[in-house]
Amino acid sequence: MRQTGLPARRAAHHLLMQITGEGRLMAELVAAGALAELPPEDRARAQRLASDALRGLDRADRMLKPYLKKAPPPHVMNALRLGVIELCSGEAAHGVVNAYVEIVARNKRTQSMKGLANAVLRKVADEGPDGWAARPVPLTPGWLRQPLVAAWGREAVTAMEAAHFAGAPLDLTAKDDPQAVADATGGAVLRTGSVRLSGGHQVSTLPGYDSGDWWVQDAAAAIPVKLLGDVAGLTVLDLCAAPGGKTLQLAAGGADVMAVDLSERRMARVAKNLARVGLAAKTVIADAFAFDQGGFDAVLLDAPCSATGTIRRHPDLPYAKDGSEFGALIDQQERLIDHALTLLKPGGRLVFCTCSLLPDEGEVQVEDALTRHPGLTVAPIEVQGVEPEWRTEEGGLRLRPDYWTDLGGMDGFYMAVLTKPA
Template sequence: MSLEGLDARRAALDALYEVLWEKRLLSHVNTGALPPADAARAKRLTAEVLRHLGRLDAVLRPYLARRPNMAVQNILRLGAYELLVDGSGAHGIVNSAVALAKRHPRTARASGLVNAVLRKVAEDGPAVWEKTPPHPLPVWLRKPIGKAFGHDVLLAIEAAHQAGAPIDLTPKTDGVTVPGTETLPTGSLRLKHGQVSALPGYAEGAWWVQDAAAALPARLLGDVASASVLDLCAAPGGKTLQLAARGAAVTALDISEDRMARLRENLARTGLNAQIVIADILDWSGGPFDAVLLDAPCSATGTIRRHPDLPFVKSAEEVETLTRLQMQMLDRAKDFLKPGGRLVYCTCSLLPNEGENQVKAALKRHNDLEIIPVDPVSLGGEPGWCSPEGGLRLRPDFWAGCGGMDGFYMALLQRR
């Protein structure tokens, strides 16, 4: 690739610094005034370098007498990624990396090192790359995940993170087909090729983007036609759309005005209706409702395969804060239920403290709550998705042969 891609590469290096040093989520990184194509490429390069960071460092390590500063290291990582994964022309990639190094005083003196190392990577790296294991999760995640699921599952999850994530669609009505997709056992559509916005039915609102795992919690509520349903932490609205499409009278509540703007856009595009409430769940008064769905704020560790920046930004301390908030929200969600009403609690987390353990603790706190065991086979899933207390535990290594799924926990509770 020629030097014409230098602006996108420079933006990718800036983004890597913000994620790795400033601990900023990639979604919050500003790519500046780049044209849309360059901005998209910069984000993609950043995400893929982060996805393969451990492998890239392992390939580079033999050619470095000592670890260079982060700016130089990131130039080497970016160049190695383009050489080993993107498969572009080695000559152009090395020249671009050297040009990037020469443009800043902190890296200019290392331009010769960048040139020599990346030429070695181009020659010898592919053989080493194939033998290098996926980037490992940080210790604060590896320990609880390994304890919960075992070492073999931990390695399978890390392999799933390396593989990345396909795009799934939720159809507005059953039986909808979209060219370029395949229908999954749970009813979601998995995109095999093509751009989302160019697919038939996008403008008409016949479907929306939603991971196959994220599409299951709303289905735990069963028949919701004419039922009053409160969707808590609703934005950007995938579950609200599901409930509204099945005939529920949905109240969608979220604390973020900006995120709820996306929900309004999705409702308008799909022609569905819901009452929008901007409020803090802990302060709001409403109901009672026939059913409540709480997709609680969490570490989002189940989505690392599509957000590889998360392990570099999140921390164990943040998870502790989140688990306290989840407990408060779960207690509050119960209060919105009518007697006999149903409550779905879910998180896109791989950590039992944000899933299974939250539900078990809630059942101990509240004598008027009981869990209704879920049959995953009835949802198009597999018996192995069941968790001991009666919920569903989904993992990125499930469906490995057809692209995996996000990690998710969900449980169906009922107020006696």
């Protein structure tokens, strides 16, 4: 007789093993078919369990520590972590303990530790949600926490960690009328014009999905396009365009848009979303550095980056990465800025942005670009809803997860508008 919930739990355990042990990202695993054999409800449950475990991993480890003389093998530790998450969210102890003991027992290398798993999880069950709530907010892994503290200070990073732990609401960008979308979906219009929905939602079942009235886009990610103001009639290049939210924004604003990205799979998704919302843009699958068509009025460069600003939506990131790619990414961003400037007509504008919390991928890049390119200037930013604390010394905007905490936070982002000499 199949134990209820075991397939989803085993899948969540597999995801956790791949992320924490092999450095794989959740989206990469799912796209590769890691959950393909599960029915839809189990796929959703497995992803939710793995995400919850990653979001609370540091707290789970603190809860387990008193009951472990030494850390068990990863297979066992990840089963225990998942068990803690379920037990402390109020799931029935009997089913949770049995499921994760079975996961430990099924592995020949760890089956001798099923007694340990059983004993530890029953002790955790005795503490339950009260014990969980008594532990501090989970800390970011040290490889990332240290540079964040150096950049923003310990107090700010603690606030960011609270935002990461809380997760993210669902934000929508309206094709035409944000208030109409908010009324239809039960959301609220934020000060910058995005529509925010609280609670869990099945996106494809929300009003307006089939009719293409909106698309999913974090409120912070929707701001860079707004920096260009009225784009109607302008030729705009969206460089490194996938997943395409900004392409849709530009097209909805009446721009003549060309979207360029190297990933054929991700660009297929951009084309699908354009079709769903009834908008037009030319899509080109190409390496950004190989693309040499010039004369654009504006270029939007959402450059590849560490993505450290998206942890509240992607809690796998700090466990799948270790910061070793930072140097190469920073160098690539510098070269992309230089290349993007060659694609602008004289007097054209470049919006540079990254979903990073690291100044080296934001403020420092703009400061260095101004040094490399005499005559390049930072354009003033006049956008609805921008808070004074977001503005930076060099003229850009710095957004952080701990901003708008009363509204549910936002992704970490940096953005600035650079104007090419006429």
